[in-house]
Amino acid sequence: MAVDTQAGGAGIPELAGAPLLGSMFDLRHDSIGTYLRAQRAHGDVVRVSAGPPGLRAVLHCVFSAEGAQQVLAAQSANFRKDNPFYQEVRESFGNGLLTSQDEDYLRQRRLVQPLFTRKRVDTYAGAVAAETSTTTGGWRDGAVVDVSDEMMRLALRAVARILFGTDVDTTVDVVDRSFPVITEYVLRRGYAPRNIPRSWPTPGNRRAAAAMDELYAVCDRIIAERRAHEAAGADGAHGAAGTDGAHGAHGAHGAAGTDDGQDLLTLLAAAGSADDGAFDAGELRDQVLVFLLAGHETTATSLAFALHLLARHPAQQERAREEIRRVLGDRTPQAADLDRLPYLTQVLKEAMRLYPAAPVIGRRAVAETEIGGHTIPAGADVILAPWVTHRHPDYWSEPERFDPDRFTPEAEAARPRYAWFPFGGGPRACIGQHFSMLESVIALAMMLRDYAFEAVDTEVPVSAGLTLRAQGPVRCRLKATGAGR
Template identity: 60%
Template sequence: MPDTRIPGPPGLPLIGSMLDLRRDALQAYRDAFREHGDVVRFTAGPPGLRATFWMVYSPEAAQQVLAGESANFRKESAFYEEIRQSFGNGLLTSQDEDYQRQRRLIQPLFTRRRVDTYAEAIAVEAEALVERWAAVPDGVVEAAGEMSGFALRAVARILFGTDVEEAIATVRDNFPILGAFVRTRGFSPLRLPRQWPLPAHKEALAAEQALYAVCDQIIARRGDAETEDLLGLLATARDEDGGQLDATELREQVLVFLLAGHETTATSLTFALHLLGLHPKEQERAREEVDRVLAGGRRPTAEDYNALPYTTQVLKEAMRLFPAAPAIGRRSVAETVIGGVTVPAGSDVLVSPYVTHRHPAHWEDPERFDPDRFTPEREAQRHRYAWFPFGGGPRACIGQHFSMLESVLGLAALLREFEIEAVDTEVELGQGITLETRSPVRIRLTRRG
């Protein structure tokens, strides 16, 4: 029986909180915070298959798990194992010496100076998106799908260079299948062996093989040839001992970059457009800034990033309300105390940007859209982990600047060309590998003169 002294929803007698979590996990997290405070224990699943996990909601607890005691919290949950099984042991899921070695090899490719060289590819894809949107007969587009396509094409162009068209169709068709498979298994109390010939297993295996094949073909064709796209830089990267990534490791890093590099950016852009479509005054303020910086209709460049502070604030506020990673999981190695509650060794512990970003002790009127929360002065006054859409600590996302650069330049290119109105004022959300939209996010576009 659960220890009733530990705060948490009681759930149903036989299955705990399983139905609430399956129906709407994000709402279940918020309800538990509101009713039980900053540290909550959930139980879910039938006897014999019951899972217990801990949600921690305060910025202080997030900092403890991700940074202060990061060595005690490892990526060993069932969810990470499912990602590892499907997408490989890349930077997102690797640990210990594997992770340190990969990070040493890859970090130089994600310095601010190197990432700024990717701005041209982002601008090219943004221009193509503008042209396509200008041709939409009724001016209504579904933002989530459109932003997913834009972000995928941008990251694929940066990865594969001239081979982008070969890869894009395979990735577009198979990533959703494999992502849905990982999500279902990651949240299921019962995971049947992958080798069993069930329809869902066969479909996921076919998607996995297609993704592996297109990456392997491009990698093999490159051989030792040096190219300036990210794949070429990865292939020729060396650590201080002369070590490099082999073909399998290259493929695993490519798949992780495709996964993390397009879904997170797509989410940020989707909700930035949605929120601006609901708030015309903030939209006009952002557009005035864009018109001033990109005067004469020129293509945005990396040098424009720092000249677009309000556009950046819009995106940060969208990422506060709709973080691409609504929950981040770890598993404790040793017993520890979080927020005055003892968490046993071997516990699954989740921090939740989705809830912490709405914590009333750190955010006034937290549901209100207000980009001015992210002026430098106000950011400096907040706890470091009141806003952490890219995680934190030694495992913070290596692609933070890349995601922000792509989002700011992409949004600027769209605001310069279109006025935006939200068609769907409410959006149904869900939790998958990243934050999911489970209803349309339509916006109406009016081409500016």
């Protein structure tokens, strides 16, 4: 076993790998399985090396809840998004809230935060319910559906509707075509020891550039049309006593977006302050791209695996359905119902424990930091793995077992804060976590009320891309319940 002999800290155990390439092929084949094996073999701070000598990456993996809290919260200033992976995301999806840093990030967060208060997010409930109805409207008793594909489409349509109000179909079609090409490109470059310039006209570079051009173009067109519409509405309302021209303009184009007729793009375009100014067109596009990326893949993953787990556990599925029927009857769920569906919320949290949408989180240390009795040197690439921490035997008994009762208020209070962190944490915690829970609870409540789910694929292999991915279908057989239809 190799150890880290860096001065100033105790030796860090290293996961054994191949003599020349270390754990490179293990990480490429099954990164989350490799990290889990590292924790089981060596504990909560482990080095994993990958690549040939001279091009070798050394990852300092931190698996404890206490270590995750240090990296994300208590000592977050020591750990930045400066690694090659985030640079590739930044170059492909823009310098939005997910990838920006320092004053750029703080300014963006201040401008965006009012749009993600609980009161504001609750106005998105109607759009989520409408898109869920559209999805289930195409289902039939006895049919077999791939819930991974169905939830990806549902979540994308919901976030596009909330963002844009209109243009949902056009946006969804473009994202469907472009996102897989761009994300594969980001992953390939983000984990490569060396990359050729993006400007070189290789087939891979050209495919990715074409996908980015198409995605950027649809966002730019919608933003330009929206700003032109807003300007026309403001001009028309100028000087008219007692009128609210801006709100009228919102209602004219955004009624399909949220319950109060203001879609998120309208609110982003209007966001501003004396200190922070407002977003220009390029900054608006960056935020829209990040919301499209982070706002649909993560929620889709949580929903798909919640359905998969319930389909494999009929007793828990029926318990959730009984709660839904008792609380909702046959009415459409609203934002206020989230607090009235505690068991359904527990189901989602347990699904996010077993299948966290962001199974791996990367940072780069900019200052030497002691974690778990080991010294993480400045300049080190640091890996947190919710996939591993969510299965840590110190926090979870029988960690592979599906048990929503792990998330009763009493059980949650008894665990370390970062034993469960599917939304990250600290000053860079996901700004959309309430939106994700709102969307997931509403959609899951409507689907479970209308249909019972039986697992066709009982085992679903997964891999870590930009988000957790099912490597194959996640099929369920539907049985209509007769409720709410």
